[in-house]
Amino acid sequence: MSIAINSKKCVGCGRCVEACPGNLIKMDGQGRAVQRHPRDCWGCTACLKACPAGAVDFFLGADIGGRGATLRLKRDKGLIHWQVARPDGTTRTVTIDPKDANRY
Structure with a gap:
């Protein structure tokens, strides 16, 4: 597991x-x-959750079932979007309202 910081996005x-x-x-x-x-x-x-610019990506290696996918976090209108970009080019997004994040 590791992160990648995009210096061009870093503020x-x-x-x-x-x-x-x-x-x-x-x-x-x-x-x-x-x-x-x-x-x-x-x-x-x-670090992903703390970065306001979305400059940090998290690599989901095969050892944790990620099969080489990358996890990105994006914020939009008060919502958090966890995006999983797979090596085959497909993506999956889970959207969370931070107010409800710890409910379950």
Whole structure:
């Protein structure tokens, strides 16, 4: 499991750095987020949820049943959209209202 940070989308807010419980993300010389030790990421997705720009993707490897898919989080009008992009080009989206996220 690992994340990928898109430096072109990163706005340099540092929220992912603050959210990462493993201290695995830092800011580079250009003020963009980068991973310190990608292999140490344990997949908590805190950085995905913290990033307002959608610059962090999470790789869903075959070892956890993801078959190489990528998880992206997008926000729109107060809703959170978890998008799973599969290697074959198909996507699946689960939309959540954050107010109801902890109901179940």
